[in-house]
Amino acid sequence: xxxxLGITEDDRAIADAVARFAQNELAPQAHIVDRDEIRTTRYxxxxxxxxxxxxxxxxxWGGIGASPAALILSIxxxxxxxxxxxxxxxxxxxxxxxxxxxxxxxxxxRYLPDAASGAKLGAFALTEPGxxxxxxxxxxxxxxxxxxxxxxxxxxxxxxxxDAGFIVVYAKTDPNAGTRGISAFVxxxxxxxxxxxxxxxxxxxxxxxxxxxxxxCLVPVANRLGEEGAGFYTAMKVLDNSRLDxxxxxxxxxxxxxxxxxxxxxxxxxxxxPLANKQGIQWMLADMKLRLEAAWLITLQAAAKRGAGExxxxxxxMAKLCASEAAGFITDTALQVHGGYGxxxxxxxxxxxxxxxxxxxxxxxSEIQRTVIARAxxx
Amino acid sequence: MKVMVAVKRVVDFNVKVRCKADGSGVELAxxxxxxxxxxxxxxxxxxxxxxxxxxxxxxxxSLGAKPCEETLRTAxxxxxxxxxxxxxxxxxxxxAVAKLLMAVVEREAPQLVxxxxxxxxxxxxxxxxxxxxxxxxPQGTFASRVELSEGQLKVTREIDGGLETLALALPAxxxxxxRLNEPRYVKLPSIMAAKxxxxxxxxxxxxxxxxxxxxxxxxVAEPAPRRAGGQVGSVxxxxxxxxxxAKVF
Numbered sequence: 001x002x003x004x005l006g007i008t009e010d011d012r013a014i015a016d017a018v019a020r021f022a023q024n025e026l027a028p029q030a031h032i033v034d035r036d037e038i039r040t041t042r043y044x045x046x047x048x049x050x051x052x053x054x055x056x057x058x059x060x061w062g063g064i065g066a067s068p069a070a071l072i073l074s075i076x077x078x079x080x081x082x083x084x085x086x087x088x089x090x091x092x093x094x095x096x097x098x099x100x101x102x103x104x105x106x107x108x109x110r111y112l113p114d115a116a117s118g119a120k121l122g123a124f125a126l127t128e129p130g131x132x133x134x135x136x137x138x139x140x141x142x143x144x145x146x147x148x149x150x151x152x153x154x155x156x157x158x159x160x161x162x163d164a165g166f167i168v169v170y171a172k173t174d175p176n177a178g179t180r181g182i183s184a185f186v187x188x189x190x191x192x193x194x195x196x197x198x199x200x201x202x203x204x205x206x207x208x209x210x211x212x213x214x215x216x217c218l219v220p221v222a223n224r225l226g227e228e229g230a231g232f233y234t235a236m237k238v239l240d241n242s243r244l245d246x247x248x249x250x251x252x253x254x255x256x257x258x259x260x261x262x263x264x265x266x267x268x269x270x271x272x273x274p275l276a277n278k279q280g281i282q283w284m285l286a287d288m289k290l291r292l293e294a295a296w297l298i299t300l301q302a303a304a305k306r307g308a309g310e311x312x313x314x315x316x317x318m319a320k321l322c323a324s325e326a327a328g329f330i331t332d333t334a335l336q337v338h339g340g341y342g343x344x345x346x347x348x349x350x351x352x353x354x355x356x357x358x359x360x361x362x363x364x365x366s367e368i369q370r371t372v373i374a375r376a377x378x379x
Numbered sequence: 380m381k382v383m384v385a386v387k388r389v390v391d392f393n394v395k396v397r398c399k400a401d402g403s404g405v406e407l408a409x410x411x412x413x414x415x416x417x418x419x420x421x422x423x424x425x426x427x428x429x430x431x432x433x434x435x436x437x438x439x440x441s442l443g444a445k446p447c448e449e450t451l452r453t454a455x456x457x458x459x460x461x462x463x464x465x466x467x468x469x470x471x472x473x474x475a476v477a478k479l480l481m482a483v484v485e486r487e488a489p490q491l492v493x494x495x496x497x498x499x500x501x502x503x504x505x506x507x508x509x510x511x512x513x514x515x516x517p518q519g520t521f522a523s524r525v526e527l528s529e530g531q532l533k534v535t536r537e538i539d540g541g542l543e544t545l546a547l548a549l550p551a552x553x554x555x556x557x558r559l560n561e562p563r564y565v566k567l568p569s570i571m572a573a574k575x576x577x578x579x580x581x582x583x584x585x586x587x588x589x590x591x592x593x594x595x596x597x598x599v600a601e602p603a604p605r606r607a608g609g610q611v612g613s614v615x616x617x618x619x620x621x622x623x624x625a626k627v628f
Binding site for chain 2: 014020021049050055
């Protein structure tokens with residue numbers, strides 16, 4: 001089969017192995033996961049056994065030594081089968097990437113192998129009720145008390161929080177220093193003084209529940225990631241990676257929607273001939289395919305830059321923006337091709353539309369991505 | 380005990396197969412390829428024998444063009460120890476494959492050769508039987524269970540009337556049926572590790588085998604499209620149509 005630019009045989013072999021698991025185990029359950037809000041954290045141990053939960057990590061800490069392109073393809077395969085599961089994995093990567101990027105070898109050794117093996121699930125706590133697109137506006141405080149920090153504050157929309165083994169929390173160690181006053185900490189989930197609220201009622205990715213989490217607890221100094229004040233820099237680097245994961249999730253959902261639309265158009269007859277014979281429908285399919293392939297290319301370009309060790313913040317933002325906006329268009333248009341049936345819950349189209357909607361919001365809304373892209377040019 | 384497994388690269392079972400416009404064969408351009416599912420079951424069985432301490436080494440063998448290496452890498456990722464590709468760009472019919480496998484068996488001296496019962500592309504279901512005949516070894520085809528006890532291989536096979544159990548003396552040939560096992564999900568680290576396992580490439584000439592086809596394929600055609608059905612208004616009409624149009628009685 002002909003491959004997209006830059007994908008190697010190894011990347012394909014890995015993606016095929018992930019696809020097989022995803023299609024056999026995740027896809028048949030996806031509508032039930034959505035309908036009954038079943039937590040996809042239940043798949044974490046199987047995914048860890050396969051090698052997915054540590055795929056973002058170097059081999060030393062339980063990773064598999066896969067390329068960024070293989071990671072993109074694999075997440076896309078998972079999203080193609082179940083958007084909630086892809087989102088759950090993305091939240092786990094946010095936490096482990098934080099430790100990998102912000103921490104030293106001691107704390108990496110303490111947390112990352114368990115995270116890769118599935119023994120401990122990660123959660124990532126940056127957003128607050130009053131600080132979403134402006135993380136610098138956070139008010140959660142970490143105050144030094146001897147060999148500990150006293151962590152106080154409220155974090156919002158924290159995926160995996162209830163089932164996590166550890167939560168990476170960003171907090172102000174110096175409230176007067178702006179972004180340079182933010183530090184990152186790894187907090188064990190069952191530390192006394194952590195309250196995880198009931199999950200939010202979500203429009204989509206209903207198998208990846210998000211919680212409000214309240215902290216009033218002690219965290220050992222050894223659990224700080226890097227120096228005091230380095231947290232914001234860490235978070236930005238982590239988001240460079242995670243935006244590629246969101247782009248990959250967007251591509252997976254788009255692939256699923258487009259495949260459904262093409263199959264429907266060929267099968268469904270209107271006035272005695274298949275929908276696919278209508279030019280109006282053909283143009284819809286063509287536009288969907290065009291935007292999907294464009295999103296693939298910019299995402300793989302960003303992944304290649306990441307693999308080469310180049311700065312890729314702008315490319316990551318472009319990939320996320322391009323792919324998530326494409327996913328919105330493609331899932332919506334695929335539903336349109338299905339007509340009234342697309343609007344029913346018997347078919348997956350309405351779920352794909354709902355699952356895709358968050359992709360333009362989390363890990364930096366589309367508007368923030370434009371800011372990141374523009375800054376790389378004018379700053 | 381050394382175990383050899385034969386694996387074939389075929390069109391992926393998910394692909395909707397199409398014929399070439401000129402009827403000369405099946406369209407393979409831009410088509411996803413994968414290991415023959417029955418061969419995957421054979422590899423899984425071999426790997427389980429190794430994990431149970433019964434097999435000492437599992438050698439995977441494939442025959443065909445260069446991309447068969449990918450199929451062998453899959454077998455290595457599943458747990459085979461090393462692989463051999465008999466590389467040939469010619470068409471290899473079951474008899475040629477059986478002769479090549481016999482030559483590899485003579486080199487490798489396995490105690491057991493596992494194969495899929497048939498490949499999902501040509502559905503020939505001949506290679507295992509031909510190999511057994513050429514070697515003069517006992518064969519257990521369509522195996523749904525394989526056990527080794529007191530130096531004998533007990534093979535349970537699915538036959539029309541139920542299950543039949545054969546006792547085979549080693550060395551032997553076994554072909555895998557669908558219910559022999561459920562192949563594992565290949566773990567991603569195993570895929571990376573498989574790249575470092577040995578894969579030897581030899582040619583039919585090295586083995587001294589003439590692989591010229593003995594059969595000529597005349598034409599490949601799509602099955603005739605099914606005619607649309609119709610609704611009947613009453614039992615009487617149904618009976619009349621069965622009698623006069625379908626002529627079933």
